[in-house]
Amino acid sequence: MALDRLQTVDMTINMGPQHPSTHGVFRMVLRVDGERILDCEPYIGYLHRGFEKLSENENYHTVLIHLDRTDYLAGFCNEMAYIIALEKLLGVVPSERAEYIRVIMCELNRIASHMMFYGALGADAGALTPFLYAFRERERLQGLFEAVSGARMMFFYFRAGGVRIDLPDGFIRECRRVLDAVKFGIDECDKLLTNNEVFISRTKGIGAISAAAAIDYGCSGPILRACGVKEDVRRSEPYSIYDRLDFDIPVAYSGDTYDRYVVRMEEMRQSIRIVEQCLDQIPDGPFMGKVPRFIRPEPGEVYVRTENPRGDYGIYLISRGGDYPYRVKLRSPCFCNLMALREMLKDCYIADSVMVLGSLDIVLGEVDR
Amino acid sequence: MLGLIKGMIITWKSNWRKPVTVQYPDESLPLAPGYFGFPGLIYDHEVDEPFCVGCQVCARYCPTDAIFVTMKDNPKFKEGTSKRRKIVDSFELNISRCISCNICVEVCNFDAIEMTDTFEAAGYHPDVVAGIPALIEMSEKQRKGVLARPLKETR
DSSP: OOGGGOOOOOEEEEEOSSOTTSSSSOEEEEEEETTEEEEEEEEOOTTOOOHHHHHTTSOTTTHHHHHHTTSTTOHHHHHHHHHHHHHHHHTOOOOHHHHHHHHHHHHHHHHHHHHHHHHHHHHHTTOOHHHHHHHHHHHHHHHHHHHHHSOSSOOOOEETTEESSOOOTTHHHHHHHHHHHHHHHHHHHHHHHTTOHHHHHHHTTSSOOOHHHHHHHTOOTHHHHTTTOOOOHHHHSOOTTGGGSOOOOOOOSSOSHHHHHHHHHHHHHHHHHHHHHHHHHOOOSOSBOOOOSSOOOOSEEEEEEEEETTEEEEEEEEEOSSSSOSEEEEEOHHHHHHHTHHHHHTTOBHHHHHHHHHHHTOOHHHHHO | OHHHHHHHHHHHHHTTSOOOOOOTTTSOOOBOTTOOOSEEEOEETTTTEESOOOOOHHHHHOTTOOEEEEEEEOHHHHHTSOSOSEEEEEEEEETTTOOOOSHHHHHOTTOOEEEOSOOOOOOSSOOSEEOHHHHHHHHHHHHTTSSBOOGGGOO
């Protein structure tokens, strides 16, 4: 029987929302030809909690508790974006010490978040060992977060004009000790996975996206930097004290899964550099600037971009006077990165779709918000 | 092949590290000094009543509506033993709704609430709603410093 007369049809398969590799509740519908993916349709919204609408009924500070819960792996970085927006609206200048405390916490948070990515990507590739090593490092950092802010994930620590409470006694020495341990831990993680032949063959050349396409989709953060675009909000539009700090922006050029992984590994080392500089430079003084007793900004609007571990995180805040914000809009980096998945998954195998999704490092809490 | 072997060496080295596992329900690690568990009511030992006057500010600001407070006239004020005209009548904290966010502590005008180390809400017959006696007990336990640990022991 001639094979060319054999009729084949594309098959549509459903993946998720309750799939262990989808990093939350994410569903994608794949159209496949044999093992090859022809098209992918992402479906989101399973974790929608109406953060933006809820924020309209909270006063300016309590909005922060929702922000911690959008991207729950990088609470400090989210708070940073919102607090800068609020300070701009209020016309408040934060105290010098508070700026340093914020940057230290944000960068430590970045390491913790990337460690989670490292562990999850290893687990997606079928290697469970890196997951345990990553969580050991995360645990050290979360111990620091707990000592500083009182919580391990939902911090609610930053305030307009400063932070809620000063660093505990002996924090700087303890932080240096933890950083040394984490530095060693990152090297260990590097040896465990980066040069592993199985891992390389699963990631190199898989899910590649060109720089032009990544920009078109609005990708940001490590996804964009892995395509060779040297874009980092900390450098292109420096906020807080980032213009005083010396750090490199790691860039890779092929835009595939492996490069996204390598960029994030290097970013962790740069974050350690930033924290070490901050620990050297941190001044004494009040941890709170001059803030009015009641937080009631004048009518106006402001948009602030910051660099989240996942990319360009934006907050659009509108005030019409009064105790409550009129509108809080979130520009989610995860959402834009996730929409590029369709482009990345073209002509991949089904088995690779899990790896590519893992390399995006999405947090569904932020995509659906 | 070299990468695989390098990875194996890391795993082999880790084999000889001291285990750090703590069997949680039987033994637990001490918490950081500023840890946020559930809020507790501070007790005024001088007058023998809680500091809380039941003004409901915490209930109004609570983002999850976990707090329910009522106020009554203070009988001790009539006797002249207390300076508080009003005193808390009932203070109910819904443990299953509380997100340990510290907002109630910050908005309290009388410094009557504090975050405690109590964070375990599970039990065989757990009380979902904690009343005044339970909340005061949580605060008293915190004051005795049973659970707090210094920062240097943070792992």
